[in-house]
Amino acid sequence: MGVSKRLKSWMGDVRVDDLRNRLTDLAEQSMDRHLRLAVTGLSQSGKTVFITALVHHLLHAHKSGSLPFFELAANGRVVGTRDLSAESSSPFPLRDAIEGLSQPSPHWPQSTRGLSEVRLAIRYRRAPGLRRVFGDSSTLFLDIIDYPGEWLLDLPMLEQSFEQWCESQRQLFMKEPRRTVAAGWLQKLQRIDWNSPRDDALLQELSREYSTLLQILRRDPHALSLLQPGRCVLPGDMEGSELLQLFPLVLPEPVSSEAPEGSLRWTLQQRYEQYRQQVIRPFYVRYFSRFDRQVVLVDCLKTLNRGEACFNDMKQALSAILQSFNYGRSGFLRRLFSPRIDRVLFASTKADHVTANQHHNLDRFLELIVQDAQRDMGFEGIDTRCMAIASVRATQAAQAHVDGQTLSCLRGLRKDTGEEVALFPGEIPTELPGSEDWTQDRFRFVDFAPHRLPSADLKSSHHIRLDQLLEYMTGDQFQ
Amino acid sequence: MSEQPRYQKAVWVDPSQLDTADKAAENSMSAQEFSLQQITDVVEEPPAAVTTQRLARRKGRWRRVFGVSLTATLIGAVGVELYRLLDWSYTLHPAAGSVVSVLLVVLALSGAVQGWLALKGLRQLRNVERLQTQARELLQHKGQGHAAGLLKSLQAHYKESAARQPLEDAILQLDSAYSDEEVVRFLSRHALTEQDLRARRCVQRYSVESGVLVALSPWASFDMLLVGWRNLRMLREIAAIYGVAPGAAAQWTLLKRVMHNLAFAGLSEVAIDAGSAALGSSLTASLSARAGQGLGAGLFTARTGLQAMRLCRPLPSESHDQNLIKSIAGGIVERLGKSRPID
Ligand SMILES: Nc1nc2c(ncn2[C@@H]2O[C@H](COP(=O)(O)OP(=O)(O)OP(=O)(O)O)[C@@H](O)[C@H]2O)c(=O)[nH]1
Ligand SMILES: [Mg+2]
Numbered sequence: 068m069g070v071s072k073r074l075k076s077w078m079g080d081v082r083v084d085d086l087r088n089r090l091t092d093l094a095e096q097s098m099d100r101h102l103r104l105a106v107t108g109l110s111q112s113g114k115t116v117f118i119t120a121l122v123h124h125l126l127h128a129h130k131s132g133s134l135p136f137f138e139l140a141a142n143g144r145v146v147g148t149r150d151l152s153a154e155s156s157s158p159f160p161l162r163d164a165i166e167g168l169s170q171p172s173p174h175w176p177q178s179t180r181g182l183s184e185v186r187l188a189i190r191y192r193r194a195p196g197l198r199r200v201f202g203d204s205s206t207l208f209l210d211i212i213d214y215p216g217e218w219l220l221d222l223p224m225l226e227q228s229f230e231q232w233c234e235s236q237r238q239l240f241m242k243e244p245r246r247t248v249a250a251g252w253l254q255k256l257q258r259i260d261w262n263s264p265r266d267d268a269l270l271q272e273l274s275r276e277y278s279t280l281l282q283i284l285r286r287d288p289h290a291l292s293l294l295q296p297g298r299c300v301l302p303g304d305m306e307g308s309e310l311l312q313l314f315p316l317v318l319p320e321p322v323s324s325e326a327p328e329g330s331l332r333w334t335l336q337q338r339y340e341q342y343r344q345q346v347i348r349p350f351y352v353r354y355f356s357r358f359d360r361q362v363v364l365v366d367c368l369k370t371l372n373r374g375e376a377c378f379n380d381m382k383q384a385l386s387a388i389l390q391s392f393n394y395g396r397s398g399f400l401r402r403l404f405s406p407r408i409d410r411v412l413f414a415s416t417k418a419d420h421v422t423a424n425q426h427h428n429l430d431r432f433l434e435l436i437v438q439d440a441q442r443d444m445g446f447e448g449i450d451t452r453c454m455a456i457a458s459v460r461a462t463q464a465a466q467a468h469v470d471g472q473t474l475s476c477l478r479g480l481r482k483d484t485g486e487e488v489a490l491f492p493g494e495i496p497t498e499l500p501g502s503e504d505w506t507q508d509r510f511r512f513v514d515f516a517p518h519r520l521p522s523a524d525l526k527s528s529h530h531i532r533l534d535q536l537l538e539y540m541t542g543d544q545f546q
Numbered sequence: 547m548s549e550q551p552r553y554q555k556a557v558w559v560d561p562s563q564l565d566t567a568d569k570a571a572e573n574s575m576s577a578q579e580f581s582l583q584q585i586t587d588v589v590e591e592p593p594a595a596v597t598t599q600r601l602a603r604r605k606g607r608w609r610r611v612f613g614v615s616l617t618a619t620l621i622g623a624v625g626v627e628l629y630r631l632l633d634w635s636y637t638l639h640p641a642a643g644s645v646v647s648v649l650l651v652v653l654a655l656s657g658a659v660q661g662w663l664a665l666k667g668l669r670q671l672r673n674v675e676r677l678q679t680q681a682r683e684l685l686q687h688k689g690q691g692h693a694a695g696l697l698k699s700l701q702a703h704y705k706e707s708a709a710r711q712p713l714e715d716a717i718l719q720l721d722s723a724y725s726d727e728e729v730v731r732f733l734s735r736h737a738l739t740e741q742d743l744r745a746r747r748c749v750q751r752y753s754v755e756s757g758v759l760v761a762l763s764p765w766a767s768f769d770m771l772l773v774g775w776r777n778l779r780m781l782r783e784i785a786a787i788y789g790v791a792p793g794a795a796a797q798w799t800l801l802k803r804v805m806h807n808l809a810f811a812g813l814s815e816v817a818i819d820a821g822s823a824a825l826g827s828s829l830t831a832s833l834s835a836r837a838g839q840g841l842g843a844g845l846f847t848a849r850t851g852l853q854a855m856r857l858c859r860p861l862p863s864e865s866h867d868q869n870l871i872k873s874i875a876g877g878i879v880e881r882l883g884k885s886r887p888i889d
Contacts, residue, residue, distance in 0.1 A: 135719070135732060135735070135736060136728075136731070136732070136735075141735065141736070418723070419723075423690050423691075423722055423723040423724075423725075424689065424690045424691060426690070426723065426725065427688045427689060427690070427725065457723075464722040464723070465585040466585060467580040467584050467585045468584065468585075469580075469584070476580055476585060478582070478585060487582060488579060489579060489580040489581070489582055489584070489585050490579040490580065491579075491580075527719065527721055528721055531721070531723045532723075535728075
């Protein structure tokens with residue numbers, strides 16, 4: 068204890084924690100195989116449902132046959148899976164989520180409000196050729212964390228100074244719909260002399276207004292994603308902290324001069340620094356810097372429903388976020404010392420909201436959203452793929468016979484009203500629609516209530532491509 | 547809606563007005579709602595059937611005329627001779643006559659059965675080839691709903707075989723969300739498991755056997771005969787496992803193709819062989835020259851068997867068979883080490 072305290076006083080808390088994590092990893096990795104799977108997705112993109120379904124299927128993989136494209140399970144090589152999440156200080160609420168989904172009238176899990184961890188131990192029989200050398204069976208530990216998608220938007224701020232952040236926000240607030248929604252607040256900011264001495268009441272009032280603004284922009288009809296700082300949207304355990312009285316200084320022209328000490332501007336600057344150092348950095352170092360593989364969940368249908376502004380905003384948010392991860396080949400030594408992500412899967416979630424013949428188009432549309440990030444990753448030599456998935460199916464494929472013609476359509480219960488509907492939800496475009504094509508009535512992706520997910524005896528019809536995702540993400544790890 | 551041809555719009559359709567709304571829907575494929583009575587669930591039957599092009603078979607016209615006339619002449623000549631034989635035997639003695647006629651009837655019957663089997667085998671082999679091309683096309687295809695044709699042909703191919711049940715089971719498990727590519731991969735992985743296993747065992751058994759036979763036989767000049775004999779039996783068995791009737795004609799065609807493929811083996815295979823050779827060197831260090839020849843013969847049989855599997859399997863397989871070759875080599879060496887005649 069004493070040593071670590073002294074070290075902390077020399078090097079700063081964060082560094083020591085970082086170092087300690089690295090050492091723990093090192094010890095673990097030399098004994099067992101570990102795989103840290105990053106599940107990245109904006110809010111409401113389907114992270115919690117995805118993790119729940121994945122873990123649920125894995126826990127039954129030794130007997131259920133619900134993962135036919137996951138070679139390990141299809142070959143019957145899974146001995147058993149154990150959920151070790153209880154060891155963590157904040158375990159993932161798996162039981163609640165599964166209970167909600169397996170009720171007679173199943174419902175989706177609540178939106179996540181804090182961070183939680185899952186750890187699975189998957190025990191498997193080795194491939195025939197390796198048994199003689201390494202023994203009959205082995206264990207892979209799979210680590211996943213779940214967190215509110217809002218917090219992800221904090222990661223890009225780690226790289227930005229206060230001035231840079233204000234500038235990027237200024238660009239955003241120059242465009243619709245932010246400009247109109249925020250007009251009143253922006254005018255207020257303009258009227259204030261930011262070099263005048265610190266006034267806590269004023270800052271508090273402005274930050275409260277800013278938070279309200281973020282909430283409005285987050286909701287329908289805008290449904291924007293790039294909302295910073297994330298903790299102002301969803302404070303979690305920081306509710307009421309003074310650090311959250313933070314907002315960007317969005318003025319008509321960027322201010323370049325040095326802020327006088329003790330002034331309003333200076334105060335904001337300080338808070339921003341503190342927010343970065345005390346909130347974002349520990350969060351990043353502890354949970355986000357050490358992934359091996361990454362799944363990026365994207366809700367493409369939301370953007371199609373909401374229109375161009377929503378699309379552009381999501382695209383920008385995703386590229387900003389993805390720049391915060393460590394990409395690069397993980398050679399053996401590199402892997403020991405600083406693990407890097409060497410494989411990324413972009414998944415468009417909720418694929419059950421469209422008919423199966425649109426899945427390929429959904430892949431193509433997803434590529435439009437992530438193409439920049441994908442290009443950069445390709446440059447680093449990282450494997451990427453796009454896939455349309457549904458973690459828990461909510462619809463059933465059906466056919467309508469109209470005028471002697473057969474049309475594929477979907478049948479399911481509406482999430483909001485619970486009434487049964489059948490519809491053809493429209494075609495997914497494979498190119499970016501022109502601005503005049505984003506009309507209200509082109510797409511109709513309604514949210515459905517989930518099908519009941521049984522607590523045992525899972526089938527492959529309970530998900531779409533979860534098994535292929537698993538195979539791509541983890542297949543090469545089971546040797 | 548139809549004035550907007552650039553994309554297909556979404557429309558809520560009031561179920562009671564469906565008839566009027568359909569017209570527009572038909573042209574533009576917009577989003578629409580249906581009443582629940584109107585729809586039927588899609589379970590395992592994929593919608594559209596695929597049209598497969600028949601391979602146009604070209605044959606020289608004169609060649610056909612020649613073939614037909616030759617056959618006609620031969621059949622005529624043989625028929626006349628047989629008739630004379632029958633006639634003559636009756637004049638000799640009625641008993642001799644009846645014996646000869648019984649013989650002739652038996653000959654005709656067995657000949658017909660043979661011919662029918664051969665034709666069936668050939669047809670099935672062609673069928674396999676067609677299935678494979680169709681499956682390869684689907685593997686390249688990104689869309690959905692074109693696999694029904696392949697499923698039908700597969701079912702027809704396995705109509706009377708024991709492999710029918712696993713196939714039906716796998717087809718039942720197909721998900722309505724699978725794309726064509728996924729359907730093929732799923733079936734390849736899950737419908738043929740049993741057959742793959744049996745075929746691999748068969749290849750392994752014959753390879754080890756022929757390897758050991760060659761190594762232990764005292765007459766070096768019979769090697770080729772021995773190996774050829776084992777290989778032919780193996781081809782028959784593999785064909786039968788994958789549902790190709792093992793007639794002589796099919797066997798012959800198969801043999802020709804296998805030899806052709808072996809002779810023109812692609813680079814990848816050469817690499818595999820290099821691998822197995824490297825593996826062999828550690829194994830063979832302790833073997834005598836004769837045993838080395840045995841190993842060679844065994845590996846040759848194994849490669850023949852794997853080629854035959856590839857040709858008889860109705861769906862293309864992606865698995866690499868390096869492991870099989872290794873285990874076969876291991877098996878032969880082990881047997882020879884014990885230096886015990888095969889059982
Ligand atoms: N049909 C269908 N809907 C899904 C699926 N996954 C998620 N959803 C819908 O998306 C909503 C949000 O899913 P969550 O998993 O809670 O999203 P999240 O990313 O955890 O969101 P936050 O916790 O708010 O960051 C759910 O309430 C469902 O309505 C899916 O596989 N199929
Ligand atoms: Mg969540």
